[in-house]
Amino acid sequence: MNPALNIAITAARRAGSQILRGLDQRHELQIDVKGQNDFVSEVDRNAEKSIIDVIQKAYPEHAILAEESGSQEGKMEYEWIIDPLDGTTNFLHGNPQFSVSIALRHKKRLEVAVVYDPLRDELFTASRGEGAQLNGRKIRVSGLPSLQGALIGTGFPFKYQQHIDAYMAMFKVMLQQVADLRRPGSAALDLAYVASGRLDGFWEIGLQPWDMAAGTLLIEEAGGLVSDFGGGHDYFKTGNIIAGNPRILKAILQTIRPQLTPALQR
Known part of the structure; x- marks a missing residue:
């Protein structure tokens, strides 16, 4: 497995565990308003921190672009793009549709991707040139030829x-x-x-x-x-x-x- 993909998977699963622990306590969470209809909770921030900790331990010179903490410059042309909890409004309402998203790009070209649904334990992964998988099994886009029936x-x-x-x-x-x-x-x-x-x-x-x-x-x-x-x-x-x-x-x-x-x- 691509070493960077392995790190992304580790980080996504760690964040997912934090999100699931926070789900039962969501009514007690501190929630801030970032903008119109845009919310952030302590679960978002803690999940993001855990992702960044995993990445920086493995790749301390890589740059970070994360939803909650913003941009952190690196010494190399690698950048990790992180959404620790995509679907925060769903999460705060107990609506079971949210995910962790982590990608790595090199010189503006995406190289590694992970989207993790912690509730269903579904892990979507990809490395450039190696295809995409769901829980280790290859996936393909729909073959439907038109919008009819789509x-x-x-x-x-x-x-x-x-x-x-x-x-x-x-x-x-x-x-x-x-x-x-x-x-x-x-x-x-x-x-x-x-x-x-x-x-x-x-x-x-x-x-x-x-x-x-x-x-x-x-x-x-x-x-x-x-x-x-x-x-x-x-x-x-x-x-x-x-x-x-x-x-x-x-x-x-x-x-x-x-x-x-x-x-x-x-």
Whole structure:
């Protein structure tokens, strides 16, 4: 196994154990508001610290980009991108859809990815050029050739309410073409589900790098594609993402493009 992947797995499982311990005490947790509809608990912070401790013990010169503690510079061109608890709102309500997301990139190219669902003990992993796995078994994106009959994942732009009208227009036109839509509330896990074929495709507005870094590599290694709303590769910059197999991605892009405002046309 790739040594860096092994470290990421160790860190994700350690964070997952902390999250599960905190689940039963969630009503007693200290919760802070970071922004509009954006919450953080002591579980998020403690899980992130445990991840960083594992990584820095193995790779003390690597840079860190983490949701709660921000950016830490390193002496090498490696950067770990960490979301210790993706789906905090679900976690705080006891809604069982949240995950740990850890990725490593070298010179801006993703090399290692882990998305871990601690409740189901499902571990999604990928190393560049070595495929993607779920609990050690190879996974592939859906082979569905069109949106007809497709199950598509999405996320509401709850932090970016200036895009609500455009998003609802996308939602309406998409719903008319697919079998159904899903909005579970953990983008990292949604992307892992695209990689494993549980969702045929996915789109969302306004994600952060830590929401999608691991998931994008999982999808690429599982035979899928990821793009921004312009069909390019600036999704880390724009936060706007589409994912699926090549035909599904193209179909989603063609479906939502007429609904895009100028601010979203990239």
